[in-house]
Amino acid sequence: MEIYSEYSFWWLIPCLIISFGLAYLLYSRSEKEKGFSKGLRYTLTALRTLVLAGLMFLLLGPFFKYIERQVQDPLILIVQDNSSSVILAPDSAFYQGEYITQLGRLASNLEESYEVLAYRFDSEITNGLDIDFQGNRSDIGSTLTSLQERHINRNVGAIILATDGIYNRGSSPMNVASAAGLPIYTVAMGDTTIKRDLLIENIVQNRLAYLGNDFPVEVMIRADKLKDRTATLRIARQGEVLFTRSITIDDEDFVTTVPAVLNASSTGRIRYDVSLSVQPDEFIQENNFRSFYMDVLDSRQKILLRFAAPHPDIAAIRQAIESNENYEVVLESTARASGDLKEYDLVITHGIPQRKTGGAEIIDRCREANVPLWVIAGLQTDWSTLRNSGLGVDVQLKGGDNTTDASPSFERDFRLFDLSGELEEALSEWAPLQTSFAEFSVDNAAKALLSQRIGIVDTEQPLWFFKETDGHRSSVLLGEGLWRWRLQDHVSRDGHDRFNELIGKAVQYLAAKEDRRQFRVYAEERFDEDDPIIQEAELYNASYVPINDPEVTVTFTDEEGNTYEFLFNRTQAGYYLDAGRLPNGTYNYTALVSLEGETYRSSGSLTVEAIQVEAVRTQADHRLLYRMAQSTGAEMFYPNELDALEEALLNKEGIVPVIYTTEQMTDLIESRWLFFLLVLFLAIEWFVRKYKGGY
Structure with missing residues (x-):
């Protein structure tokens, strides 16, 4: 601790002289104090001098500076791979x-010289060395990143990474290690030899099919050291073999893809089992079997696209909608209009109502049938009829048949559905739509997605808006030329993803059915076997106010009829369930709740898919581990060389304690002890003078 001042300490001399002078005058010239003994007067003079000098000294702004030094020992992090691929080796017992x-x-020995923390990892990192080698995934990159984040302000001396170098999730560990800035000592586990094995490496298929339709499946097969052997590929559903193919293995390092076409003959979530005939001397047989699931639906949502005249917009809209297999588009001209609109989930009109052919009755028919409607107004639109249609748009023509170009300007306040940042950026670059030269306005219930930008000026006039009246959803696009947007998207991105997103999200919003259920359960439909089963539920009373007083239970039933029952936890405005992990397979669930004497239920199904990635790649990657160690200034060791690893760490020059210095400054005037000391001196002086009759 040291004392400093804002001014030179030489000012203490005048302070002492002035203080002594004032005290001397008090005790040498006062008649009452002249009767005190000489020793008493000297003592009281000294007390008063100290008090006055102390107060003057405080005016110099003195302060204390404390310097605290903290020694932090080096921290050694031990990280053990807990994935199952580690023990797929001849020395698994070891x-x-x-x-x-x-x-x-090793951890205990290192604790004598360093601070040691141990972790294990597979798909995620966990404290401790409770190792069972049962992990289904390996994520080395995220593990190293997590260690750095956890110990960002610590004196980490080194990381000991014990793994086989096989990773099947996350980023490249080599990139993470190079950026770590500290030595990573690797322990090379596993077996680097190529084993005799036949396996299903991957299955590629769509997750959705429609009843009665065929769907393609591609099975990727790999074989090592099995040249001149023959294998049989089978695909089965509920024990019934649907596809068989004989495969001749003509290379020691054999890879092939087998295409198959299956038929969706029943609805629901259907499990298909894929198998390869087991070879007598295979290293692993489990990777010869794999399953996949298909959601087979009974029907698509039907969308009617009615047009007044052929136009390139129609093809662009149709292709964008049909990029989603959930939708089926029916094209129909006004000249051949027929059928009941109730069979459609959405009606889209282009150029209707038209001045010559009319067609405005479809707007009223959609409203009566409560079928959502999207009107695309073109240059031949009958604006007078559209203005009186009740869709919420007012049009005041300014130039007869004159037209104008209106570029899209995204409305930031639009909240009915979200658009990606890339799409919002693209909208500002896409070509203008053609519309009539007019003044457009919408009523208060309308929500504009796009407004018009004329030239470089953003206007408040709508270009595309949405509206909902008494449960009926509608939308109006005040221009034609969407086909240019699709073309520009393809030119700039070599695809139509952004244009398909724009049309798809508008259609999804308009065609969505309003959910009026009082009890709802929300859950993902697919989980990996190492994922917890999470569900959320909502309960509404007759006034559709959310409540969570009654208990909610749910029962899961697997394919063998086994049941698992759980109770939802209450949240602030609903319910939440973490059912933990369930064995792989398909489960039907039913959630129940009783409200005012009536039982409500919500049912569904989910699939827990087996993870077999650890059995797909079994050859340890020691080359990766060597490169990681070398690039960070460390070394690679084998599991039987842990003593040499300990010695290398103890002799590593850079692993040393770090001294952290902290400076703290405190103004002397804030010191309580000084305040009480000065008060004590004054109190003693006062008491003595009082006692001697000085007052």
Whole structure:
């Protein structure tokens, strides 16, 4: 601790002189104090001098500076791979027994010189070395990143990474290691030899099919050291074999893709089992079997696209909608209009109502049938009829048949559905639509997605808006030329993703059915076997006010009829369930709740898919581990060399304690002890003078 001042300490001399002078005058010239003994007067003079000098000294702004030094020992992080691929080796017994003991001994020995923290990882990182080698995934990159984030302000000396180098999730560990800035010592586990094996490497298929339709499946097969063997590929559903193919393996490093076409003959979530005939001397047989699931729907949502005259917009809209297999588009001209609109989930009109052919009655028919409507107004639109249609748009023509170009300007306040940032950016670049030269306005219930930009001026006039009246949803686009947007999207991105997103989200919003259920359960339909089963539920009373007083239970039933029952937890305005992990397979669930004497239920199904990635790649990647160690200034060791690893760490020059220095400054005037000391001096002086009759 040191004392400093804002001014030179030489000012203490005048302070002492002035203080002594004032005290001397008090006790040498006062008649009452002249009767005090000489020693008493000297003592009181000294007390008063100290008090006055102390107060004057405080005017100099003195302060204390404290310097605190903290020594932080080096931290060694031990990280053990807990994935199942580690023990897919001839010495698996060593890894599950003696190796774990040696690793614990290494941690204990290092604790004598360093601070040591141990972790295990597979798909995520966990504290401790409770190792069972049962992890379904390996994410080395995220593990290293997590370690750095957890210990960002610590004196980390080194990381010991014990793994086989196989990763099947996350980013490249080499890139993460190079950017870590600290030595990463690797322990190379697993077996680097290529094993005799036949396996299903991947299955490629759509997740959705429609009843009665055929759907393609591609099975990727790999075989190592099985040249001149023959294998049989089978695809089955509920024990019924649907596809068989004989495969001749003509290379020691054999890879092939087998295409198959299956028929969706029943609805629901259907499980298909894919298998390869087992070879007698295969290293792993489990990777010869794999399953996939298909959601087979009974029907698509039907959309009617009615037009007054052929136009390139019609093809652009149709192609964008049909990029989503959930929709089926029916084209119909006004000249051949027929059928009941109730069979459609959405009606889109282009150029209707038209001045010559009319067609305005479809607007009223959609409203009566409560079928959502999207009107695309073109240059031949009968604006007078559209203005009186009740769709919420007012049109005041300014130049007869004159037209204008209106570029899209995205409205930031639009909240009916979200658009991606890339699409919002593209809208500002796409070509203008052609519309009539007019003044457009909409009523208060309308929500504009796009407004018109004329030249470089953003106007408040709508270009595309949405409206909902008494549960009936409608939309009006005040211009034609959407086909140019699709063309520009293809030119700039070599695809139509952004244009398809724009049309798709508008259609999805308009065609969505309003959910009036009082009890609803929300859940994902697919989970990996290492994911917890999460569900949320909402309950509404007769006034559709959310409540959560009654208990909600749910029962899961697997394919063998086994049941699993759970109770939802209450949240602030609903319910939440974490059912943990369930064995892989398909489950039907039913959630129940009782409200005012009536039982409500919500049912559905979900699939827990097996993870087999650890059995797909079994050859350890020691080359990766060597490169990681070398690039960070460390070394690679094998599991039987942990003693050498300990010695290397103890002799590493850069692993040393770090001294952190902290400076703290405190103004002397804030010191309580000084305040009480000065008060004590004054109190003693006052008491003595009082006692001697000085007052």
